[in-house]
Amino acid sequence: MxxxxxxxxxxxxxxxxxxxxxxxxxxxxxxxxxxxxxxxxxxxxxxxxxxxxxxxxxxxxxxxxxxxxxxxxxxxxPAQSTAGSGYGLQLGDQQAESRRIIGLIMPNSSDFFSIRLSSGIRKALSQTGYNLVLMFSDNSTEREAVAIRELLGMGAAGLIIFPADAETYNEEILRLKLDRYPFVIIDRYLSGIDTHYIGSDGVEASRLAVNHLYELGHRDIAICSDVPLSTTSIEQRVSGYMKALKERGEMINPALMLTEFYVDHDETEIDQQHPLFRYVKNGLATAYIALNGYMAMHLYKIVRFLGLEVPKDLSIVTFDSLSPSKEFNFFTYIDQHEDEVGRIAVEQLLDLLQHGQLAGETKYRKIIMQPHLVPSLSTAPVALRNTNKTQ
Known part of the structure; x- marks a missing residue:
């Protein structure tokens, strides 16, 4: 297909x-x-x-x-299963040998963050004897559930799941946990459900972004995302944004927290009635923290449409590198070390497959990676900003 x-x-x-x-x-x-x-x-x-x-x-x-x-x-x-689950592989059976696979479910592969993440997973598996089967949920919990069922039907030994951006999780993930099936969640943990998880520290990531802009003289710093605020990764990043401002003795301005709108990133025309367009046009902030790469590019297009320049008129910090090479990146970005996240996720899953999880064991490993800010050309001191706001 x-x-x-x-x-x-x-x-x-x-x-x-x-x-x-x-x-x-x-x-x-x-x-x-x-x-x-x-x-x-x-x-x-x-x-x-x-x-x-x-x-x-x-x-x-x-x-x-x-x-x-x-x-x-x-x-x-065939020989009895050693995987500890009805969904496991038969390691002594010829048919099962051909099915030594690890399933990876991701929302999409349309950004370099996802590409580097999946590449890290693939490289880590390359010498293990397991094959990687990749499926996409298209950011839909329904399709995510179908992908889980299909991979289980294929006899996958374990799963690595990058959950969809959604206010709720699909029940197939809860079923995996109840069945004690080996799986690891990456990037977005599921609120209220303990699982094996690896991801970046979203609170610290936003603190790094705010502190970088603050030290450049910016005080009107906006944070924007078109992903639901209830998503745990977004909650963390917004929390870090507020925490950093409080640590600087600044008041939290709700008008600069732009998280309640939708952006059609496939649309080539700039929507001049969109709230984000009006914010940029009216100069309500001197700097923006974009919580994903798509949002950073959309902001950049708005700035250029208005005849302004980045970073002369407006600075932008984005999460994750927008370039295929991190060495050549226009945007100042938060590096979440996605290659390393992928590698450790594989190690964590293979450890589960090798040692299993004892009956009654409730301890789950939650690994938090420390992010780093990589400064580049999209941020500059506020003194360089053109003070003539577009009317």
Missing amino acids: QDGRIPIYQVIQDYIKNQITTGIWKTGDQIPTEKELMEQFDVSRITVSNALTGLTKEGWLYRIQGKGSYVQEMKKQ
Whole structure:
């Protein structure tokens, strides 16, 4: 398929095969009914029927009309699973050997942060004997849940999940935790759910940005994002912004916290009625902290549209490098060390696969990386700013 995912009927087939090869379903056992499989995978009856028909032809199942489908006796019984979960791989089975995979689920790969993150994961896995299967959620919790189910159906040994920007998490992640399935969350932790997690210190990142701009003489510093404020990574960054201003003895101006709007980053035309456009036009801030690269580029386009210049008229600090090479970057940015995050996430997951998690164990490892600010050409002392505001 063009999006890199396998057909859903094959996902169902892989799931059933895995239940049989792990010994969860034994010879003669009746498998779930078509209706139950339809509900489990949220698919139509014809999809389930096609999956079961294929498995019957391959010799995995036999069907009794009016009663259901049953596990057929196999010529070779594979070794018992060592993964500690019904979704685990059979390390002694030839078919399972070909499925030594780690699943990675990401919102997208349209920015250099995501590219470097996935590259770090791929490099860390390259010498381990595991293959990486990458799926995208398109920043949708629904698609994220489908990706999880598909990877489990493929027999993935473990998952690394970069959650979608959303006010709620999908229940498939909670199910993974309840099933004690090995997985690691990266970048955005899930509020109220303890999991193995690795990400950057968002509070410290915003403090670095505010302090950098403050030392350049900026006092009217705005922070802006079009991601829901309830997202934990955004909450941290806004918290760090306020903390840094308080430490400097400054009052918090709610008008400079621009987090309640939407920006269509695919739109090429500048929306002159958009709140962010009016803020920049009216000169309400001398500097902006953009909480993602898309927002930084959008701000830059607004500034240029108004006939202004960065950093002469307005300074911008962004999260994450917008350049394929961090050595050549116009924007002052917060380096979250995404390559390192990816490497450590793999190490953390492999440790889970090797040692497992003891029954009743509730201690989860939460690794926080310290960010760094990399100054560049998009920030300058406020004294250089043109004091004539655009009318």
